[in-house]
Amino acid sequence: MTPERWRGIKTIFDAALELPSAGRTAFVEASCEGDAAALAEVQSLLAANDEAGDFIEVAPGPPPDKEYSTGFSIGPYRIVQVIGEGGMGMVYQAVRVDDLYRKLVAVKVARRGFNDSAAMRRFETERHILAHLEHPNIARLLDGGTTVAGQPFFVMDFIAGTPIDEYCDAHHLDLASRLRLFLTVCSAVQYAHQNFVVHRDIKPPNILVTEEGAIRLLDFGIAKLLDPEDDSAGATTSIVQMMTPEFASPEQLLNEPVTTASDTYSLGVLLYILLTGHRPFLFKSRMPREIWDTIREAEPRRPSSVVVLSERTATGRDITLPIVADARAIRPGRLARELAGDLDTILLMALRREPHRRYTSVEQLANDIERYLSGQPVLAREDTFSYRAGKFVGRHKGAVAAAGLAVLALAGGVVTTSWEARIATRERERAERRFNDVRRVANSLLFDVHDAIKNLPGATPARQLILTRALEFLDNLSKDAGDDRSLQKELAAAYERVGDVQGQAREAHLGEPEAALVSYKKALAIREGLVAGSPGDRDARRDLVPNYGKLSDLLMAGGDSAGAMEYSRRLLQTAEALAAVPEAGLADQMRLATSYLDFGYKLGMVSGDLPNGVANCRKALRLFDQLVQAQASDKRLLRAQSIAMDRTAELLGKEEAGRAEALGLRQTGLGMKRKLLALEPLNTDYRRLVAWGIFDLAALLEKTGDREQARDGYRSALESFRALAVDDPANAQFRKDVATAEAALRPH
Structure with a gap:
């Protein structure tokens, strides 16, 4: 061991000794920054120190917690090994050995001597929280009970995974892949927030990624249930000691009220590390007080600036630009350029010191990342000089x-x-400020406000008003914008969204297809002009894909078969070109799958070419299968896959030989839609998808001769359609759905 490395280890050891034992584990893990050898060395020093302390202790303490050795049973679970130790207890890998099932699990056992303490209350709170959280990316609670010694325990899924930062580096994930993985983390945290739970300890060791790429959020040990009537939501002293300071928000360190904004801050630190390999702050030492003071007083470093620096961790590990770039599969010279601009702004907004100036929710942070990935303008804005100057003064x-x-x-x-x-x-x-202020308002209406209400019951008239106002703003701005490409992109997006509300064939709309056609063509004219002006702008080409698809759908619904097929061909050609280049990402592959489906479905339904139609739909299904394996928790992907099954089934069901396969696809697709609805029961899009899934399955059953089950299905679908129409009476599509189901139930 080099002298420099020993000094780093000793610094961490000395700092850990200043903390109560309950807070040491988290601090040491964070300080060692993934250096397993350094972590083992510090833990060994701490253990030796504890043993020396015990040697001179007069009064005996409680029995040691490590008495549960390999082979010991806790209820029906046999201990395999210790896998973790925290302030509240031990975590063991175990296996269930009775006749119910045999599987590896994680068993968390409360420390002895905590029966009347705040720690025991936290243990019970964690068990209570896990019992009420059902999300594919949150480790599940399986069981619970009390040991023969009277210690409470609970049992969770055992996750064989790697901390998210180590996983990303080991697999050389590029920035876009890291952002998509991070979006899955956001989904889990947002779900917890919707259930009034703040995690309070978001950091890489608590976010594991399996070899299959599945995310699991762990350790709600210091999580808090939000109480709307409780203003004293700050952390107790013991909670502060258990936090990992580098990931804790300023309000947590100041013992101020904790809200969901605290998790947003911690997610910002996590994303900063995933994208840059560095920490947002440069700490002069590893002493807890130094870390706390820096976070509370200093400004986080700009990500695009920090990646070019060479730094050394407390354990002597080098962080250099070539090392960081290699782990992100990018040339060193490009990394800072990729981070500059939107990613800088997103990260720095999430890391603002004042909670009210961060993103208002994790969902808003995730939406901005999705906008970045799809080439849309982000809503985050740079901190103003006047604000920062005022704080400095x-x-x-x-x-x-x-x-x-x-x-x-x-x-x-x-x-x-x-x-x-x-x-x-x-x-x-x-004048520039006024221009930018109006532009921000328009984009907020267009993306944030509209998307927040889009799938709420009764939202159609409000959507129309919001989008019309946004379009007016952008139309006026475009007169003074000259050749501002970004503004032209925003204007095209506004026209497209207005068209969606006016008469998009597959979504809730006002029943104005002619007006929708005009809006879509305006959007297309702008976008084709942008592509002609800059053929290398891949984002501009990507925007053509949904535009072609919606025009094709609208023309198909209006009986213009030739026009529908022409736009569908353009859609497929554009998507194939986007997916053919080496830098194509998951979103490009998803566009390609959707394009195969669109073209195949229309070949069968419009042109009557069933064999080629089914062949293209099968291409789409195979591609969706691959995409879902890579991103199993992406709700948009699952929705698209279920629709691909429906459309393939519709073509197969036209001939008797294909109906058995069609029936299986219909049933599988309906099951997927029901899972989506279970995650968001009020989502009108999912409600309508499930209703149509039931209706289409009934129609196929009727073709096979099972009229009794078919009528049951029609009645169930009609009930759902009527409920949607009552919730949103202005929605012409919902009224049409009701009429379709009523017609199916009439004798014929």
Whole structure:
């Protein structure tokens, strides 16, 4: 061991000794930053220190917690090995050995001597929280009970996984792949927030990734149930000691009320590390007080600036640009450029010191990342100089006053000559601010506000109003924008969304297909102009894909078969070109799968070419299978896969020989839709998908001669359609759905 490495280990050991034992494990794990050898060395030193302390202790303490050795049974679970130790207890890998099932599990056992303590209450809170969380990316509670010694325990899924940062580096995931993996983490955290749970300890060791790429969020040991009537939601002293300071929000460290914004901050730290390999703050030492003071006072470093630095961790591990870039499968010279701009802004907004100035929710953070991935404008904005300057003045009034006098003295000689120029500059800046403010409002209406209400019951008239206002704003701005490509993209997106509300064939709409056709064509004209002006702009080409698809659907519904097939061909050609290049990502593959499906379905339904139609649909199904294996928790992907099954089944069901396969596809697709609805019971899109899944299955059963089951299905679908129509009476599509189901039930 080199002297430098030993000094780093000793620094961590000395700092850990200053903490209560309950807080040491988290601190040491964070300080060692994934260096397993250093972690083992520090833990060994701490264990030796504890043994020395026990040697001179007069009064005996409680029996040691490590008495549960390999082979010992806790209820029906036999211990295999210790896999973790925290402030509240031990975690063991175990196997169930009775006749119910045999599988590996994780058993968490409360420490002895905590029966009347706050730690025991936290243990019970964790058990209570896990019992109420059912999410594919959160480790499940399986069982619970009390040991023969009277210690509470609970049993969870055993996750054979790797901390998310180590997984990303080991698999050389690029930035886009890391962002998509992070979106899955956001989904789990947002689900917890919707169930009034704040995790409070989000960090890589608590987010494991399996070899299959599945995310699992663990350890709700210091999580908190939100109480709307409780203003004292801050952390107790013992909770603060158990936190990992580098991932804790400033309000957690200041013992101020904790809200979901605290988890947003911790997610920001996590994403910062995933994208840059560095920490947001540079700590002068590993002492807890130093870490706390830095987080509470300093500004996080700009990600695009920090990646070019060479740093050494407390354990002597080097972090250099070539190492970081290699782990992200990107050339060193490109990494800073990729981070500069939107990713810088997203990360720094999530890491703002004041909770109310961060993203308002984890969902909003995730939405901004999705906008970045799809090439849309992000909603995060840079911190203003005036705000930061005001905060600086507040912290350093004396120094600023002295500096101000000196600046005034120096400036006196140039005031007169610069006055007129400053007035002109000020007016120009004011106009630019107004322009950007209106643009931000329009985009907030277009993306945030619209998307927040889109799938709520009765939202169609409000959607129309919101999108119309956004379009008016952008239309006016475009007159002064000249060749501003980003503004043109926003305007095209606005036209497309207005078209969706007016008459999109597959979603809730107002029943105005002619108006929708005009809006879609306006969007297409802008986008084709952008592609012609910059053929290498892949994001502009990507925007063509949904535009072609929606025009094709609208023309098909209106009886224009030739027009529908022409746009479907353009859709497939564009998607194939986007997916054919080496840098194509998951989203490009998903576009390709959707395009195969669209083209195949229309070949069968519009052109009557069933064999080629089914062949293209099967291409789509195979591609969706591969995509779902890579991203099993992506709800948009699962939705698209279920629709692919439906459309393939519709073509297969046209001939008797294909109906058995069609029946299996219909049933599988309906099961997937029901799972999506279970995650969001009020989502009108999922409600309608399930209703149509039931209806289409009934129609296929009727073709096979099972009329009794078919009528039951029609009645169930009609009931769902009527409920949707009552919730949103302005929705022409829902009224049409009701009429379709009523017609199916009439004698014929």
